[in-house]
Amino acid sequence: MAKLINQNLQAYRAQVDEIIKDLHELTIRIGNEELAQTVSDLRNRIHEPFMFVIVGEVKAGKSSFINALLDTGKEVARVAPQPMTDTIQQILYGEKEEHITINPFLKKILLPVEILKEIAIVDTPGTNTIVENHQQITESFIPASDLIVFVFEAKNPYRQSAWQFFDFIHADWRKKVIFVLQQKDLMPAEDLEVNMQGVREYADKKGIPQPKVFAVSAKQE
Structure with a gap:
């Protein structure tokens, strides 16, 4: 990937x-x-890293998606049964691994990973748990972002808080958006296709013509 x-x-x-x-x-x-x-x-x-902002509800699979994207063989974004990401994490290239706490709501992670020379990743708290300070900081990253990646649980990509946050981003910033349905291995292929088409239609109604929708399983990619 x-x-x-x-x-x-x-x-x-x-x-x-x-x-x-x-x-x-x-x-x-x-x-x-x-x-x-x-x-x-x-x-x-142009030669600065492209900024990807990853958003979605708690337990949608954002952390697994980020770990698969980085492909380091270890958990950069922690995956756990309970919500773990209560801060915004900015993942950037660095000559050595460093974890820098900027404030209680923002942390920088520097990693010597080749792909991070090309992209910078902003991992946000779940859209259904964002408190006021989280939202203020998230909104500060959105205007500078190059791509917003909305991650949904493949079994239920229609949860309200994620689409409400999408409405805010699309209405105010008009940013480029793609949709990722995570954990595709946990459902039958025919049901997955129904949900992918549902997201396409839903996004189209919200003003995204020909939306890009991908289905992945971080455990398989």
Whole structure:
């Protein structure tokens, strides 16, 4: 999973970088120094890690999804019978593993994992447990994010709090969103397809044309 994302992001970056390079050369030729600086700053941003914000209800499988994405062979995001993520965790690349507490609601985890050179992951508390401070901090990450990953339990992707949070993100920030149905191995294939189609239709009604919906099992990926 991590290798595929890495390859796709590198190809996307190369295409966008070439376009912005041509635009930068154009701004120089027409002598617009202010615009040239703006385009130069934009080109530099392309090489920063893409920020993925992972959201979903408690026990939807967010932690398992993140661990599978990182593919380190150990639990970066803890998986347990009871809710574990009561802080926002920002997972970034670092030369050595470090856990840094910023405040009671925010923690940074630095890991020497190759995929984190391309992406940064923000793991949020469950949408059905977000308290006021959590929501304020979560909202501070949303505007800077490149992709919002909504993780649902495959057996029931219609829980109210996650879709309410989706409404907030889509209405106020218009961010790119994908939907992941986690724990697909716990239900029959035909029932899974019904729920995937249900999410597509539900998202389409909420203003996401041709929504991207994926079904995964972190234990199998």
